[in-house]
Amino acid sequence: MKAATIGPEFGNDHLKIVERDMPSIGNEDVLIHVEKGGLNPVDYNLINGRLIYNISPLPHVPGTEIIGTAVTSGRLINKGDQVIIYNRVFDGTCDKCITNREHLCANGGIWGVITDGGYQEYVSVPEKNLFKMEDYLDEDVGASLPVAGLTAYHALKRAGARSGESILVYGASGNTGMFIVQFAKIMGLHVYGVSRNEWIRSFGCDEVFYRKSVPQDLTADIVVNSLGSEFWEEASRHLSVSGRLVTFGIQTGKDASFDISKVYSRETAIVGSTGGTRKDLHEIISIARDHQLRIKKFREYPLTELKQALSDFQKGHEGRILINMNR
Numbered sequence: 001m002k003a004a005t006i007g008p009e010f011g012n013d014h015l016k017i018v019e020r021d022m023p024s025i026g027n028e029d030v031l032i033h034v035e036k037g038g039l040n041p042v043d044y045n046l047i048n049g050r051l052i053y054n055i056s057p058l059p060h061v062p063g064t065e066i067i068g069t070a071v072t073s074g075r076l077i078n079k080g081d082q083v084i085i086y087n088r089v090f091d092g093t094c095d096k097c098i099t100n101r102e103h104l105c106a107n108g109g110i111w112g113v114i115t116d117g118g119y120q121e122y123v124s125v126p127e128k129n130l131f132k133m134e135d136y137l138d139e140d141v142g143a144s145l146p147v148a149g150l151t152a153y154h155a156l157k158r159a160g161a162r163s164g165e166s167i168l169v170y171g172a173s174g175n176t177g178m179f180i181v182q183f184a185k186i187m188g189l190h191v192y193g194v195s196r197n198e199w200i201r202s203f204g205c206d207e208v209f210y211r212k213s214v215p216q217d218l219t220a221d222i223v224v225n226s227l228g229s230e231f232w233e234e235a236s237r238h239l240s241v242s243g244r245l246v247t248f249g250i251q252t253g254k255d256a257s258f259d260i261s262k263v264y265s266r267e268t269a270i271v272g273s274t275g276g277t278r279k280d281l282h283e284i285i286s287i288a289r290d291h292q293l294r295i296k297k298f299r300e301y302p303l304t305e306l307k308q309a310l311s312d313f314q315k316g317h318e319g320r321i322l323i324n325m326n327r
């Protein structure tokens with residue numbers, strides 16, 4: 001079968017498309033014929049050796065956001081079912097797991113980072129990580145739920161988003177941004193988006209601003225800055241009293257400073273969020289039954305053009321980049 005591999009040397013130039021043996025299937029596993037996956041910062045950074053997590057094994061198959069079709073049956077998943085892969089490795093026994101926080105498992109990590117991922121034709125995955133693709137889910141949306149959708153939804157829950165509140169989203173038209181906008185609207189928030197791309201308005205933004213045109217006096221109950229250092233100071237400035245500043249990414253750097261006195265005197269909460277739980281993913285799939293979720297797609301690349309996809313990812317792209325394993 002075809003697979004993309006990277007390491008022990010990193011960088012786009014070291015990425016290879018190779019022939020590999022089929023994966024071995026564990027007792028609790030289901031063999032999946034991979035259809036497509038998303039390309040996210042975590043994958044890009046892994047391939048370029050810039051990830052904050054340890055990578056195993058090496059050489060490594062990247063790809064953390066995947067859908068496919070079951071080739072074998074499990075207890076509830078039947079051969080032929082189309083499935084979404086929940087991308088956390090977890091033991092199910094530590095204190096985080098038994099309190100429904102398996103994404104923080106003491107003995108786990110990100111599937112596709114601490115294990116081989118899904119930029120290959122077949123993967124073998126524990127059945128507890130599989131969710132059925134419902135008929136009402138668009139395939140491209142399904143392939144965007146394990147990272148982009150889940151990160152967005154979990155972050156809003158962590159921030160305690162409530163109907164009637166307002167939210168200001170930096171990077172509103174990005175991978176996670178387009179889901180934050182949609183979920184926030186569904187939850188009944190007033191949504192301000194910061195983006196160059198006017199199309200994000202149709203995803204549920206009440207108002208869209210270019211970065212430099214956010215009104216000075218605009219404040220929001222929740223401000224999402226998934227872009228890191230460069231946006232930290234201005235994002236903080238738009239927080240209302242009792243506001244929550246949400247972060248889950250460091251695209252422009254990981255260092256920030258802030259005025260501690262403003263944090264306590266205005267009762268600011270700084271909310272970190274990473275991935276999400278299986279319960280979150282289950283809830284998202286339920287939400288999609290009543291509310292049409294969508295993505296904007298930039299392009300879908302065959303696995304053999306992964307290098308081109310990575311290059312375009314770096315150059316900047318309007319909408320999601322998807323990788324098709326069968327073209």
Ligand SMILES: [Zn+2]
Pocket residue numbers: 090091092093094095096097098102104105106107108
């Ligand atoms: Zn655990």
